[in-house]
Amino acid sequence: MTSTTSQNLFDSLQMGDLTLKNRAVLAPLTRGRAGDARLATPVMAEYYRQRAGAGLLITEAAAVSQRGNAWVGTPGIYTGEQAESWEQVVEAAHSKGSRIFLQLWFGGRASHSNILDGELPVAPSAIAIDGEGVHTKQGKVPHEVPRALETDEIPGIVQDYLSAAKLAHLAGFDGVEVHSANGYLLDQFLQSKTNKRADEYGGNVENRFRLLREVIAAISTVFASNRIGVRFSPNGVFNDMGSQDYRETVLYAAGELGRMDLAYLHVLDGLGFGFHELGTPVTLAEIREVYTGMLMGNCGYELDTAQQAIASGAADAIAFGRPFISNPDLLDRFQNGWPLADSDPETWFGGDMQGTAYTDFPAYQA
Ligand SMILES: Cc1cc2nc3c(=O)[nH]c(=O)nc-3n(C[C@H](O)[C@H](O)[C@H](O)COP(=O)(O)O)c2cc1C
Numbered sequence: 001m002t003s004t005t006s007q008n009l010f011d012s013l014q015m016g017d018l019t020l021k022n023r024a025v026l027a028p029l030t031r032g033r034a035g036d037a038r039l040a041t042p043v044m045a046e047y048y049r050q051r052a053g054a055g056l057l058i059t060e061a062a063a064v065s066q067r068g069n070a071w072v073g074t075p076g077i078y079t080g081e082q083a084e085s086w087e088q089v090v091e092a093a094h095s096k097g098s099r100i101f102l103q104l105w106f107g108g109r110a111s112h113s114n115i116l117d118g119e120l121p122v123a124p125s126a127i128a129i130d131g132e133g134v135h136t137k138q139g140k141v142p143h144e145v146p147r148a149l150e151t152d153e154i155p156g157i158v159q160d161y162l163s164a165a166k167l168a169h170l171a172g173f174d175g176v177e178v179h180s181a182n183g184y185l186l187d188q189f190l191q192s193k194t195n196k197r198a199d200e201y202g203g204n205v206e207n208r209f210r211l212l213r214e215v216i217a218a219i220s221t222v223f224a225s226n227r228i229g230v231r232f233s234p235n236g237v238f239n240d241m242g243s244q245d246y247r248e249t250v251l252y253a254a255g256e257l258g259r260m261d262l263a264y265l266h267v268l269d270g271l272g273f274g275f276h277e278l279g280t281p282v283t284l285a286e287i288r289e290v291y292t293g294m295l296m297g298n299c300g301y302e303l304d305t306a307q308q309a310i311a312s313g314a315a316d317a318i319a320f321g322r323p324f325i326s327n328p329d330l331l332d333r334f335q336n337g338w339p340l341a342d343s344d345p346e347t348w349f350g351g352d353m354q355g356t357a358y359t360d361f362p363a364y365q366a
Pocket of ligand 1: 027028029030031059060061103179181182231268272273298299300301319320321322323348349
């Protein structure tokens with residue numbers, strides 16, 4: 001359900017049964033500070049507390065199983081210890097009146113055997129990423145050709161998501177976001193560029209959507225559907241994505257999700273995280289035609305463009321990623337017209353666990 005009475009970033013928003021204090025969202029940001037144990041830490045809790053000016057926090061991607069990992073130092077949600085470690089993050093968000101969803105992640109071909117105890121990463125098809133490489137403990141290493149999942153292995157992938165959702169629920173998260181964007185496993189299944197399967201999980205768009213449908217159905221046994229969000233990146237090129245039928249694919253998928261009474265659909269509509277240039281970008285307006293629930297835009301938004309998107313009704317909420325890294329008090333800065341601080345991309349994906357370039361960005365001093 002979407003409230004259409006207020007049309008300002010700072011206004012509250014009804015999202016299913018939850019009232020968000022405003023329409024600004026912390027976008028999921030992998031920061032690589034979870035260490036080898038892939039546990040949420042007190043420093044991470046502090047990081048989220050600092051950014052809880054946003055009505056909704058979406059956590060950094062958390063792997064749904066050991067084999068779902070695809071990065072060094074990223075957290076997981078596949079052991080009881082991990083679930084317990086996340087409780088402090090949930091409490092931090094709630095203590096500031098913010099809501100928090102955990103992003104559920106399976107890397108697929110974006111991973112590497114260095115991360116997976118020597119096993120090859122899995123994917124819909126044996127097609128390697130043509131790109132810069134993967135962040136592992138050995139540094140950045142070239143991508144490998146993944147192993148195509150057998151059809152009878154797919155229920156096991158769905159099971160990974162189900163187990164992760166149960167642990168996220170135990171940790172107290174308000175909901176989960178299913179990461180089906182940026183070239184990770186579910187996006188690999190959805191997109192024709194990476195899915196060349198001949199079974200019922202490949203071929204036409206209905207089949208390519210099947211795994212996401214099954215994942216949502218499984219998770220819906222743990223969280224009510226209106227506590228589940230989904231993320232898409234139809235215009236993106238990250239992880240070597242971009243399919244000729246990108247528009248048809250996302251409009252079909254969004255239409256199907258529109259019948260599931262989800263918390264929200266989160267779309268990287270902006271082009272500032274890379275654009276495949278295969279045609280004109282998919283817009284929020286197009287998604288709106290097929291998806292009537294709460295719609296969240298993201299990518300390259302600033303205060304004025306976010307306000308325009310919300311005022312025009314193109315989006316119900318806007319997620320901010322990079323601006324939140326160096327501006328923990330982003331909402332205060334927006335509201336008061338204070339300048340924004342920059343961050344160094346070298347520090348985005350990891351580094352000092354004690355907070356350097358992580359929790360030590362100050363709030364604005366007037
Ligand atoms: C350091 C960094 C980490 C990111 N990690 C994630 C992630 O874990 N999950 C995800 O869906 N997107 C991730 N993204 C993409 C962001 O959520 C967002 O879509 C992107 O930064 C564009 O939005 P912005 O222009 O507001 O930064 C990441 C981006 C950056 C810069």
